[in-house]
Amino acid sequence: xxxxxxxxxxxxxxxxxxxxxxRENRVYCExxxxxxxxxxxxxxxxxxxxxxxxxxxxxxxxxxxxxxxILRLGVPVLGICYGMQLGCEILGGKVVPAAAREYxxxxxxLRPEELLFRGLKPRTTVWMSHGDQVTALGQDFVTIAATPSxxxxxxxxxTGFIGLQFHPEVTHTIEGRxxxxxxxxxxxxxxxxxxxxxxxxxxxEETRRTVGNGRVVCALSGGxxxxxxxxLLSRALxxxxxxxxxxxxxxxxxxxxQVVTTFQQHFKLDFHLVDASRRFLERLKGVVDPExxxxxxxxxxxxxxxxxxxxxxxxxxxxxxIPAVEFLAQGTLYPDVIESRSPIDAPSATIxxxxxxxxxxxxxxxxxxEPIRYLxxxxxxxxxxxxxxxxxxIRRQPFPGPGLAIRVVGEVTPxxxxxxxxxxxxxxxxxxxxxLYRDVWQSFAVLLPVQTVGVMGDKRTYENVIALRVVESTxxxxxxxxxxPRDILTTISNRISNxxxxxNRVVLDISSKPxxxxxxx
Numbered sequence: 155x156x157x158x159x160x161x162x163x164x165x166x167x168x169x170x171x172x173x174x175x176x177r178e179n180r181v182y183c184e185x186x187x188x189x190x191x192x193x194x195x196x197x198x199x200x201x202x203x204x205x206x207x208x209x210x211x212x213x214x215x216x217x218x219x220x221x222x223x224i225l226r227l228g229v230p231v232l233g234i235c236y237g238m239q240l241g242c243e244i245l246g247g248k249v250v251p252a253a254a255r256e257y258x259x260x261x262x263x264l265r266p267e268e269l270l271f272r273g274l275k276p277r278t279t280v281w282m283s284h285g286d287q288v289t290a291l292g293q294d295f296v297t298i299a300a301t302p303s304x305x306x307x308x309x310x311x312x313t314g315f316i317g318l319q320f321h322p323e324v325t326h327t328i329e330g331r332x333x334x335x336x337x338x339x340x341x342x343x344x345x346x347x348x349x350x351x352x353x354x355x356x357x358x359e360e361t362r363r364t365v366g367n368g369r370v371v372c373a374l375s376g377g378x379x380x381x382x383x384x385x386l387l388s389r390a391l392x393x394x395x396x397x398x399x400x401x402x403x404x405x406x407x408x409x410x411x412q413v414v415t416t417f418q419q420h421f422k423l424d425f426h427l428v429d430a431s432r433r434f435l436e437r438l439k440g441v442v443d444p445e446x447x448x449x450x451x452x453x454x455x456x457x458x459x460x461x462x463x464x465x466x467x468x469x470x471x472x473x474x475x476i477p478a479v480e481f482l483a484q485g486t487l488y489p490d491v492i493e494s495r496s497p498i499d500a501p502s503a504t505i506x507x508x509x510x511x512x513x514x515x516x517x518x519x520x521x522x523x524e525p526i527r528y529l530x531x532x533x534x535x536x537x538x539x540x541x542x543x544x545x546x547x548i549r550r551q552p553f554p555g556p557g558l559a560i561r562v563v564g565e566v567t568p569x570x571x572x573x574x575x576x577x578x579x580x581x582x583x584x585x586x587x588x589x590l591y592r593d594v595w596q597s598f599a600v601l602l603p604v605q606t607v608g609v610m611g612d613k614r615t616y617e618n619v620i621a622l623r624v625v626e627s628t629x630x631x632x633x634x635x636x637x638x639p640r641d642i643l644t645t646i647s648n649r650i651s652n653x654x655x656x657x658n659r660v661v662l663d664i665s666s667k668p669x670x671x672x673x674x675x
Contacts, residue, residue, distance in 0.1 A: 159183040164208030171323040180346035192223035202342035205237025238317030246292035254303040256282035264299035280320035357525040361390040372483040376413035379485030396424040403431025404557030407579040438566040444675030482520035530629040560675035564603030574601040595627040608658030617658040633667040
């Protein structure tokens with residue numbers, strides 16, 4: 155790559171958001187371990203380096219460190235949150251627990267004459283998430299931004315190091331995209347010669363190298379992620395790729411029929427339907443813990459796939475030299491990975507195990523093929539358009555791999571699934587009438603593990619509660635709840651209460667991510 159930016163990961167949940175912002179500027183980047191030697195970065199001829207945030211304090215024993223020589227490579231270094239604190243400490247500054255922590259949207263005063271802030275007004279809103287701060291700086295530092303409780307919200311050092319206590323990579327920092335663009339183009343001197351078209355070409359070639367003459371079975375759910383993977387593999391491997399759609403009994407209303415119609419008739423791929431609904435529900439019987447649900451669902455998926463591909467036509471024909479299926483392809487995205495565990499063994503915290511990451515058994519029996527593992531949903535949608543996916547698939551709202559199982563809070567039973575499926579169907583019908591539906595990231599119903607008193611037809615009822623969750627987001631890593639018009643909320647509530655047997659109360663979830671996640675489990 156002519157232009158290369160390295161992102162050193164110190165365990166931040168936002169590290170891939172940094173990469174996403176860099177790629178939006180058509181600059182190639184990779185996330186590397188926090189302790190990557192300066193000698194390797196020199197060999198990569200990096201145009202710039204970004205030090206991510208992280209959960210540790212730089213003064214703690216065992217806190218992750220970087221090679222201090224990277225600050226002497228002669229290339230710009232941008233430190234974000236923990237990365238700023240670490241860079242400042244290496245260069246002679248002091249970091250201590252803050253007297254007043256800063257979390258959330260914060261107004262910052264900055265110096266617009268700085269290259270990093272070119273095009274910005276002297277005051278803007280940024281996203282803070284820190285309990286430590288830099289309190290002392292050496293003479294080679296210049297403070298370039300401040301808040302009332304954080305006097306060194308951004309700094310610049312004579313070596314070319316720039317530190318930001320706030321997070322420009324998240325959408326809540328209003329001018330974050332401009333700030334990162336200024337760093338890449340005005341400070342690092344990048345020109346921007348990378349695009350998703352190159353990514354598609356690279357992944358096709360990488361898949362061919364990985365698979366060789368083997369065969370791949372693709373776990374197809376019908377969503378945009380697995381659909382893009384299926385089309386990428388079809389381009390790369392032709393008829394050596396087969397798709398398997400597993401009905402796990404945890405699907406939404408009419409979802410099975412839609413998937414079968416789309417992929418058997420429209421795309422004409424080698425498509426196989428496996429009805430394992432009874433088996434999944436049996437495995438979930440009595441399970442309440444959400445992590446255990448995800449693990450059981452992930453393990454059962456693999457069991458079903460192993461049994462499916464052990465039969466014709468997947469097993470291959472030894473007489474003709476066709477190998478058995480060795481590879482399993484799935485539409486894993488980066489949010490799945492970063493919430494389950496760090497993709498590069500960085501010191502990241504586990505938020506929740508996803509069925510296709512933390513939920514997979516150790517003895518998998520397949521080699522995984524995950525061509526979109528380091529992409530976000532909006533990037534996958536862009537690739538889907540390039541591959542010719544119809545708009546109804548590209549714009550389909552994200553649906554979790556464990557399906558309705560993690561929207562039934564508590565034990566999953568056929569009756570509780572029926573209640574949730576009926577309620578969720580109403581939510582989907584009414585939301586699709588909403589003028590701004592295309593701007594909604596996800597809208598769905600959640601069945602709560604409580605019952606409340608109600609009154610219907612002058613009689614006392616004691617029935618279930620449905621929560622309505624509607625959020626807007628661009629990548630799934632951060633999200634805001636959507637303020638729906640009163641008439642839409644009224645219609646959804648009335649229809650669920652009147653049409654779904656077993657429900658007498660509807661509540662609205664007005665939590666953002668963070669501190670909440672989008673899914674309840």
